[in-house]
Amino acid sequence: MKILQEYAGALTNFEVLDFLRSRGAGKDPTRLIAGIAPSEYKVYDYLEQTAASTQTRDIAIEFVQKCKEYNLAKAEILNILNIRPSCEAALYPIIEDWDIRFSVEEGKEEEELGLLKTICQVLPPPPSVMESGEGIGVEEEDNPDEQQKKAVE
Amino acid sequence: MVTLIVCFLLELNYEMPRTCSIVCQVEIATLDQREMFCLSEIEHTLRLPPHLLNLPLAEAIKGELEGLFLDKVIAKLGLCISVYDIRSIDGGFIFPGDGASTYTVKFRLLMFRPFLGEVISARLKESSSTGLRLSLGFFDDIYIPRALLPSPSHDEPDPEDKNQVRWIWEFNEQNYPIDGMDEIRFRVHSIQYPSLPLEQDDGSKPFAPMLITGSLDADGLGPIAWWV
Numbered sequence: 112m113k114i115l116q117e118y119a120g121a122l123t124n125f126e127v128l129d130f131l132r133s134r135g136a137g138k139d140p141t142r143l144i145a146g147i148a149p150s151e152y153k154v155y156d157y158l159e160q161t162a163a164s165t166q167t168r169d170i171a172i173e174f175v176q177k178c179k180e181y182n183l184a185k186a187e188i189l190n191i192l193n194i195r196p197s198c199e200a201a202l203y204p205i206i207e208d209w210d211i212r213f214s215v216e217e218g219k220e221e222e223e224l225g226l227l228k229t230i231c232q233v234l235p236p237p238p239s240v241m242e243s244g245e246g247i248g249v250e251e252e253d254n255p256d257e258q259q260k261k262a263v264e
Numbered sequence: 265m266v267t268l269i270v271c272f273l274l275e276l277n278y279e280m281p282r283t284c285s286i287v288c289q290v291e292i293a294t295l296d297q298r299e300m301f302c303l304s305e306i307e308h309t310l311r312l313p314p315h316l317l318n319l320p321l322a323e324a325i326k327g328e329l330e331g332l333f334l335d336k337v338i339a340k341l342g343l344c345i346s347v348y349d350i351r352s353i354d355g356g357f358i359f360p361g362d363g364a365s366t367y368t369v370k371f372r373l374l375m376f377r378p379f380l381g382e383v384i385s386a387r388l389k390e391s392s393s394t395g396l397r398l399s400l401g402f403f404d405d406i407y408i409p410r411a412l413l414p415s416p417s418h419d420e421p422d423p424e425d426k427n428q429v430r431w432i433w434e435f436n437e438q439n440y441p442i443d444g445m446d447e448i449r450f451r452v453h454s455i456q457y458p459s460l461p462l463e464q465d466d467g468s469k470p471f472a473p474m475l476i477t478g479s480l481d482a483d484g485l486g487p488i489a490w491w492v
Contacts, residue, residue: 113307114338115305117304117341121301123301130348130374151345194449198492201488
């Protein structure tokens with residue numbers, strides 16, 4: 112066995128979930144007919160519980176575009192897509208040098224809150240939050256996204 | 265100058281797939297470009313057993329690769345989740361004395377390999393006096409040692425299970441317990457790939473080829489209920 116390229120590209124959680132779904136992971140209740148191994152089903156189950164299960168490609172593109180103004184690095188954007196932090200505290204471990212980039216000056220503080228608002232508006236909340244009916248700043252824009260997701264599938 | 269290239273990766277076909285990933289080039293390129301799941305390209309020489317000759321070639325090879333690599337840890341590359349696609353199949357020679365043909369296959373594997381500093385949500389699996397053990401469902405060897413728990417915290421024997429210990433974080437005069445209900449966010453501190461032991465005593469923990477050490481020692485980490 113020879114390793115040609117150790118790192119040939121990164122995938123967000125949502126892309127992995129999409130890949131598994133395209134092979135038929137979600138459609139088979141018996142889990143025997145689709146050609147997917149039990150270990151792959153475990154990954155599928157894990158990803159279904161995270162925020163990635165409610166995202167679509169369009170949402171992801173829209174989010175990346177809106178993040179351009181915040182000067183975030185690629186890894187930070189991908190981390191935010193994977194985790195979907197809904198409050199400030201959850202953003203701290205993701206963004207490096209938080210103090211320097213989003214320090215408590217007037218202009219910058221608005222930026223940080225603006226980023227949080229973008230996250231809550233563009234990315235749909237994870238399934239557990241949606242089931243319990245809590246809305247952490249979820250706006251009406253989520254509904255067209257949900258319809259789009261159904262159209263895609 | 266920020267350029268945004270977006271394309272999408274689909275389907276597991278034998279033809280060269282349209283390669284896509286969501287990529288964004290930003291001027292602050294300080295962070296290493298790694299993610300929880302990534303692709304690794306591998307070349308392997310594979311012997312295809314004769315009883316698979318009735319299947320189409322790509323399917324037979326994919327089946328063999330899955331049997332070889334799925335759910336196994338490759339040192340430095342991580343845990344193999346899935347065969348992503350097959351790039352090329354060469355060969356098909358039959359060596360003398362052998363009934364099966366041999367192929368040299370180039371393919372990409374979908375690997376689980378979190379990077380240092382990544383924040384991941386997991387569930388509590390075990391809690392003992394040396395620390396916590398978390399699980400992702402498909403991967404169980406995530407340990408949070410005592411030193412990397414938020415300080416100060418102390419442990420107390422769990423009222424429900426006498427073998428387990430419950431960890432409590434003290435902050436601002438309040439006690440925040442870590443119980444098994446919630447998802448716990450941790451930051452990856454290090455990943456080790458210990459080499460195979462030569463001998464193992466009976467009854468000791470099964471050998472873990474990939475060990476992730478995590479830390480809960482920062483704002484925003486720990487059970488989600490602490491921060492919402």
